[in-house]
Amino acid sequence: MTQLFDDWPDPYEQWFQTPIGQLVYQTELALILDQVQPQAGENVLDAGCGSGIFTAPLIERGVRITGVDLSLPMLSRATARLPQARFAAADIGKLPFADNTFDKCVSITALEFIEDAEQALGELFRVTRPGGKVVVATLNSLSPWAARRHDNAKQDKDSVFNHAWFRSPDELLALTPISGETHTAVHFDKHCELAEAKAIEQQGLQQQRNDGAFLIGSWIKP
Numbered sequence: 001m002t003q004l005f006d007d008w009p010d011p012y013e014q015w016f017q018t019p020i021g022q023l024v025y026q027t028e029l030a031l032i033l034d035q036v037q038p039q040a041g042e043n044v045l046d047a048g049c050g051s052g053i054f055t056a057p058l059i060e061r062g063v064r065i066t067g068v069d070l071s072l073p074m075l076s077r078a079t080a081r082l083p084q085a086r087f088a089a090a091d092i093g094k095l096p097f098a099d100n101t102f103d104k105c106v107s108i109t110a111l112e113f114i115e116d117a118e119q120a121l122g123e124l125f126r127v128t129r130p131g132g133k134v135v136v137a138t139l140n141s142l143s144p145w146a147a148r149r150h151d152n153a154k155q156d157k158d159s160v161f162n163h164a165w166f167r168s169p170d171e172l173l174a175l176t177p178i179s180g181e182t183h184t185a186v187h188f189d190k191h192c193e194l195a196e197a198k199a200i201e202q203q204g205l206q207q208q209r210n211d212g213a214f215l216i217g218s219w220i221k222p
């Protein structure tokens with residue numbers, strides 16, 4: 001079955017090669033690593049792994065990765081990039097793994113494309129072992145990036161963002177009764193000059209602002 005992201009591997013990766021795209025990537029990766037704290041030998045699920053651009057740095061840190069995604073073109077890019085990892089076509093809302101399988105579950109900017117986000121998050125908790133960590137990143141509805149994505153999508157009926165549900169930090173935490181914490185990054189705008197973008201980001205992080213475009217929630221499974 002054709003999936004929403006089947007045409008994405010090239011444009012998605014090309015955008016991350018632009019100067020501002022590289023800054024976004026580095027900024028997001030720093031927050032992901034800070035929250036996931038990957039340790040060598042851990043068994044980690046990357047749910048909605050896409051082409052594996054954020055999976056790769058986890059593997060570099062010695063983590064054993066299982067990646068799942070609904071899009072076969074995205075998965076085939078991930079498999080070519082990371083032959084040492086295990087990948088499978090699966091829906092985050094119905095994961096083909098036993099309870100308590102993983103030390104940690106990570107999902108980067110996939111949740112916003114899933115209608116039943118509570119079910120999806122519930123699945124991530126189910127397959128994480130007690131004491132393990134669930135880390136979910138999504139586009140922050142408090143950020144100007146979300147408003148722009150919605151506006152652009154109105155002009156383009158094929159945009160994937162016509163099928164997206166953006167959330168605020170409180171809305172992300174409200175998806176589960178388990179208490180968690182949120183952080184945000186990418187406080188600068190897409191059209192900023194690089195130097196300005198770096199300065200804005202530093203300030204946003206120092207002030208612990210909650211309106212960065214990249215919203216991350218993390219929870220320890222009880």
Ligand SMILES: C[S@@+](CC[C@H](N)C(=O)[O-])C[C@H]1O[C@@H](n2cnc3c(N)ncnc32)[C@H](O)[C@@H]1O
Pocket residue numbers: 003005047048049050051052053054068069070071074090091092093107108109110113114
């Ligand atoms: C914006 S991409 C992000 C990919 C990757 N995590 C990254 O950050 O580069 C969103 C990915 O989530 C996948 N996805 C969306 N809904 C999904 C679902 N219900 N189950 C599994 N994957 C899903 C899409 O196919 C796509 O590859």
